[in-house]
Each structure stands twice: as C-alpha cells, then as structure tokens.
Amino acid sequence: MPEHAVQLDRVSFAYPARGLRDQPVQALRDISMAVPVGSRLGVLGPNGGGKSTLVKLILGLIEPDTGSITVLGTTPADARRRGLIGYLPQRLTAELDFPISVRQAVAMPLALRAGRFRLRDRAAETAADESLALVGMTDLANRPIGALSGGQLQRAMIARAIATRPRLLVLDEPTVGVDAAGQHRFADLINKLHAELGITIITVSHDLRAIAAGSDRVACLHRSVHFHDAPSGLTPAILAEVFAHDVQAVFGHLHIDAHAAADCDDPTHAPPTTEQAAGSGCCNHHDPKKEGNA
Template identity: 40%
Template sequence: MQQSTRPAGEHCHLPVVSMQNVSFQYEQRTVIDRLNFDILQRDFVGLIGSNGAGKTTLLKMIVGLLKPDQGEVRLFGTPLPQFRDWERIGYVPQKNAFNPLFPATVREVVLSGLYGRKKLFKRINRDDLKKCDDALHALRIEELADRRIGRLSGGQQQRVFLARALVNSPELLILDEPTVGIDSETQESFFHMIRHMHQRHNITFLMVSHDLDMMNAYLGYEPAHASGKLKFFVKHSHELDNCAETNLAHSLRDLRLADEPEPLTAR
C-alpha cells in the first residue's frame, strides 16, 4: 500500500479527516476494507476509482450518513459520533440524491447552507442575504432565485447545490461529482474557482470526479495513497496568508466578473 507524502510544516500536520481501519460492507460485499488515511489541513484530495469502488460510500461515512462496520472516522480531531460542528463542512452530494419534489425555492436552498444542524431556526439577516446573493451571482443562477428547485434542469440544480455548499465559507468542502450535467465552460470556471479557494484560503477539499483531465492537471498523475480500488491524489497548499480577504464572497464575485457573461441555459 502506497503511503501518502506531504511537505513538512506546522500547518501540514493538522488532520481534518482521519480514517483508521475503516471498513464497510454492502449486501455482504466488502466495499471498503481497512482504510487508513488522513486528510490534512489545506489538502486538496481527488478521489478516483471505478464504479462500485466505494467513493460515494466513503463520502457518506465522512458526513455521517453511513456508519462504518469497523474502524473510526474523526472530523477535526473529534470522533464522528460526537462531532457537532457541521457548519464547518460543505457537502455537495451526487445529483441523483436529490428529491425533485422538495418544496423550496433556489434562494431558500442556498440560504440553508448558512445554518448548521444546531442553527436551523436562526433568523436571516442582511449579511446572510448578501452572502446568498454573491453565491447565486457567482454560479450564474441569480435569475432562478425565486423558482422552485424541483422545476429546474439537472445542471441548474447542481449549480444551486454548489452555491449552497460555498455560501458559508466552509473549512472542509466535500464534492461528489460536482460538475455532472454542467456545460464544459462552466466546469472550467468552477475548477478555476476551487483552485483559487484551495491556493489562497484555509479550505480543505475532498472531491470525486470523473473528469480525469481536470483532476490530473491540478493534482498530478501519481496517487499519494491507494486502498483497494480507491486512489487518493493529493495536492497541498502552504500559503495561509496570501489572500487579504477571508470571506469567500469576494472570490466568487471576482471570478464571475472575470468571465464573459453568458445567458443561463438549461442542461
């Protein structure tokens, strides 16, 4: 089993996600077998594997939607059953995990990303609305703000969930096939945006994607770690203080302004 290698440094050794001897079976078939891997602060981890390799299963265990059959998952040093600071994590599930009958507008879905599980009834203030507007604008969905999300195309829905995950400036951003159903130009803009966030903000990324060209171009061609059919490609970012802005809203606005405006089309 290949061991991960990362540069030394004070900030390189702070674990955000720790997986110790993690195993999971589905219908008596072992999907993940004794996985040991740490995702450290400022890592960008690309998770690649064939269909059925356990990619989505692993992400669901990390966000508490599935429980490992064996082993332990820790978030920010806290065992998963005791972890409560869910506002520190942004999560975009696969598009097909969404119930199209969910009765909420696009604005309501994006605003829900500002509240952790402890703050479901927090009153919306002006700052919250500004963050929401910035995220809507950055993902080119401001014209859809008052529409029911279930009436949108698949590509439009995925943009909404990306905006929801980014709106709260998370410390850990977990993305499961985030660009499926989105046109190639918007995919490139999205990868440009998350590269900026990784390089200049204190954010850790874990992403599953079938776009190997985009992943390899940023993360390289050699995995830092392998377990079964899962391969972990890792790039570490050192510069903790090279962006004067601490809120992600500026990067979302600036990247949108840098792009040529285009009409919003259904995909």
C-alpha cells in the same frame, strides 16, 4: 487547529447481506489516509470501487466496521452537525417546483440555526448572498430555483454547500454529465473557492479530468488505496490496476498522459474519462467539435 482535515486509520466497511443467501459486500478494506488542512485531494476510482462509501464515512452517515476516522479533530458526525463539512451530492434531488428563490434555497440550511421564534433570519440571507457572490451568481439571487439551467443549479448548490463556511468541502462526482468546457469552468470555480476560502476540498470522481484539474494529491481507490500521491506520479499502469484494465493498450492511441492532464488548462486537450479508459467500449475519439456540441 488540527493538522489534518481528514484522517483515516485502517478503516474497513462492509455492507450487510440483504438476504439470507447473500454475503456482506466489502466496500472498503484497510484504508489509511491523511488529508492535510487546506489541501485538495482527488479520489479516483471505478464505479463500485468504494468512493461513495468513503464519502458517507467522511460525512458520518455510516460508521466504519473497524478503524477510526477523524474530521477536523472530531468525529465525522460531530463535524457535520457543527457545519464544518460542506457537501455537494452526486445527483441533485431538490424539488425544483418549490416556490422559492435561489437565495432562499441557499439560505435554508443556515436558517436551521436561527432561533425557533425568529420568523425571518436576515443573517442567513446575508451569508447566502455572500456565497452566491463567491460562485458568481449575485444577479440570479432572486430568480426562482426552478428557472436555473443545469450548470447554474450546480453552482447554486455549491453556494449552499459553502454557505455555513465549512472547513471541508466534499464534492461527489461533480462533473457527471458535464461537457469538457463545463468541466473546465467547474475546475476554475473550485480553484477560486480554494484560493479565497482556504478550504480543504475532497473531490470524488471516476473522471480523471475532474480529478487532475484541481487536486494537489490523488488517491486511487478500488476497495483499498492503490495510490496516494501528487497527480504527476499517476501512470497508466496505476490506472490499469485501479480500473482493472490495460489502459494504455485500449487508449494508447489517444495519448493518455496523466502528467499532461494535471498540467493542462485547455479542456480540448483533456484525456478521456477513466470510465472510458476502463474499457466500457464507448471509446470517445477526441474530437473538440463533438465535445463542444455535447
């Protein structure tokens, strides 16, 4: 069994120029990182910082220009094909008009492994039921997929991501558009899955709360890795470097404290998102009532 779930060695990647006058866009430069098996890594960085590119590289959807990546001791593409990687995409693009139940939606990727001549795959349905039980959705298994709320749909998609019993789960911006209470529930769910399945989890986000609530280690990414350590080592100065803003100067009155965020279980005490911290001008004064209504 490999020691590291993911190992990146001096990985660089640039998107090719679109037009004759354009230059290639360097998305990642000289990234080296090792994610131990069974750990929880949070990748924090601004929009355009290379987080989605990192996800695509780990999933084997693109190849690095230089350097190498191994996922669970093999190539990312091989790990993906063997069902070793579970993935929750940033935007859920499923056709919700589809006339299928939640169970059928969760079982779909599993059913791909069934024999071509087998009309119904009961093993896939059983595995789907187990995954739905893990995310607390057993009672909704027969409900049409289009009848779920946003939060329920996200849980169903997590159930689908873990249905193949992957050993690595990649979550891409999982809490975008989710209120503080929802983020708290999401963190609880991920921690539960980590405890029960012993799975390696990589959460990619621009949101400090999403990262701090459920990560053993944090990697700050802005084209290159600026920090890779326990969340307690994260300081406003590092955030400022990654997000290219003086975070303390902008949000000092809100008492941003990554240390506190890492230990805090109360969603109403969570700091603002790093996108807010990056000084987009949408300063959100920390008002629990307002967040509760969000």
